[in-house]
Amino acid sequence: MGLLQSLANGLLIGSVYALIAVGLTLVFGVMDIVNFAHAEFLMLGMFGGFVASHHFGIDPLVAAPLVGAVVFGLGALLERVLIEPIIKAPPLAQVMATVGLGLMLADGAAALMGSDFRSVKTSYQTTTIDALGLRLSATYLYAAVYALVVAVLLALFLNKTEFGKAMRATAQNRGAAVLMGINPKRMYMLAFGLGVGLAALAGSAIVPYALVYPFVGQQYVLIMFTVVVLGGLGSVLGAIFAGLAVGVIQSLTTLVLPSELQNLVVFVVFLVVLVLAQGGVMRRVRPA
Amino acid sequence: MSVLPDERTEPTRRAVSSRVRPGNAALMVVLLAALFGAPFYLGNEYQVRILVLVCIFGAAAVGWNLLGGYANQVSLGHAVFFGVGAYAVVIFQGTLGWSPWLAMPVGVLVSLVAALVIGWPTFQLSGHYFALGTLALLQVFHIVARYWRV
Numbered sequence: 001m002g003l004l005q006s007l008a009n010g011l012l013i014g015s016v017y018a019l020i021a022v023g024l025t026l027v028f029g030v031m032d033i034v035n036f037a038h039a040e041f042l043m044l045g046m047f048g049g050f051v052a053s054h055h056f057g058i059d060p061l062v063a064a065p066l067v068g069a070v071v072f073g074l075g076a077l078l079e080r081v082l083i084e085p086i087i088k089a090p091p092l093a094q095v096m097a098t099v100g101l102g103l104m105l106a107d108g109a110a111a112l113m114g115s116d117f118r119s120v121k122t123s124y125q126t127t128t129i130d131a132l133g134l135r136l137s138a139t140y141l142y143a144a145v146y147a148l149v150v151a152v153l154l155a156l157f158l159n160k161t162e163f164g165k166a167m168r169a170t171a172q173n174r175g176a177a178v179l180m181g182i183n184p185k186r187m188y189m190l191a192f193g194l195g196v197g198l199a200a201l202a203g204s205a206i207v208p209y210a211l212v213y214p215f216v217g218q219q220y221v222l223i224m225f226t227v228v229v230l231g232g233l234g235s236v237l238g239a240i241f242a243g244l245a246v247g248v249i250q251s252l253t254t255l256v257l258p259s260e261l262q263n264l265v266v267f268v269v270f271l272v273v274l275v276l277a278q279g280g281v282m283r284r285v286r287p288a
Numbered sequence: 289m290s291v292l293p294d295e296r297t298e299p300t301r302r303a304v305s306s307r308v309r310p311g312n313a314a315l316m317v318v319l320l321a322a323l324f325g326a327p328f329y330l331g332n333e334y335q336v337r338i339l340v341l342v343c344i345f346g347a348a349a350v351g352w353n354l355l356g357g358y359a360n361q362v363s364l365g366h367a368v369f370f371g372v373g374a375y376a377v378v379i380f381q382g383t384l385g386w387s388p389w390l391a392m393p394v395g396v397l398v399s400l401v402a403a404l405v406i407g408w409p410t411f412q413l414s415g416h417y418f419a420l421g422t423l424a425l426l427q428v429f430h431i432v433a434r435y436w437r438v
Binding site: 034036090091092094095096099221222225226229258260261263264267268270271274275 | 415
């Protein structure tokens with residue numbers, strides 16, 4: 001496989017990583033909570049897409065916004081019940097709560113759906129699109145375009161709309177936001193719902209090419225954290241670029257190393273960036 | 289986050305200062321006797337195996353509690369050291385043919401060295417970042433363990 005082809009594949013995969021990670025970075029930026037259960041909401045979205053396609057005959061790409069909306073509601077509810085009480089708790093309690101939530105979601109899905117690997121059938125599954133001398137898989141291309149459009153829409157929402165500005169204001173200075181008439185608790189519910197809803201939407205969009213099973217989140221959890229940390233915790237645009245970068249790194253790694261090791265380089269980059277940047281990049285991006 | 293959390297957020301600290309009461313000590317002795325005697329009164333090997341696993345996972349959890357509970361460092365990668373120890377024993381005993389009694393302490397030693405190497409960079413992180421860093425180490429170890437053939 002040529003360098004350009006590999007680069008293109010990396011960008012396609014990376015767009016999806018970008019969409020998954022913007023939700024995570026949004027929750028962190030607004031609420032200062034690291035949601036270790038984020039990948040499990042992606043899993044819920046994948047199951048949502050699977051159920052829509054397998055039981056109702058709706059294409060996962062069409063069902064994605066609906067799946068996202070349902071998980072948005074679930075996320076907002078869980079925020080009120082589970083996250084709100086620990087929003088000012090020490091990291092130990094926050095990590096325990098969100099890791100525990102993730103385990104419950106994964107094992108709940110296993111109890112409900114069984115732990116088999118499942119996939120959906122779509123008409124475009126084996127289609128490839130040839131452009132500029134590159135051969136792109138239709139499922140990856142559709143998911144990538146979908147993800148990029150939604151991620152850019154989110155960036156616009158945060159920067160241009162009243163709601164988005166209120167959310168960013170809460171992130172920057174909760175006290176001042178309250179004085180401006182913003183209800184921070186509502187913003188937290190909205191941010192968490194939006195964050196996990198986007199992960200679910202991404203999940204539904206990747207179901208045409210990815211296998212779904214209750215513990216699929218483990219495949220994605222560290223990649224999404226890598227993207228978020230590389231992009232600067234809390235930065236949505238940063239997450240979009242970092243998502244593309246991680247996809248490309250992963251894809252180029254397979255040119256020189258066995259494919260089992262494709263994540264190794266990504267994770268080592270992550271560790272180095274984490275250790276080097278904790279005092280610098282991240283503290284700068286993070287709202288005080 | 290302060291370095292030393294107060295008593296309300298850290299219930300384990302109170303347990304340290306309280307003395308062991310005679311009643312508890314007697315209970316401990318009875319439990320230990322029951323545990324060590326288990327192979328003699330339990331009917332089959334399966335039950336003994338379960339009990340052994342209980343002790344092993346209990347030991348691993350006590351180890352985590354030292355770091356997570358007492359030192360307040362939430363490690364999500366604690367299983368790495370469990371795995372390093374286990375793999376070391378398998379390699380020294382299985383591949384190199386050492387006695388298990390020698391392989392086990394060497395496994396502890398290997399895990400200790402791994403902890404020193406891993407601890408040096410990760411202890412520069414705090415709070416959530418420490419959790420993230422240790423989670424990354426877990427995944428790195430997972431990939432390496434699956435790929436590496438000895």
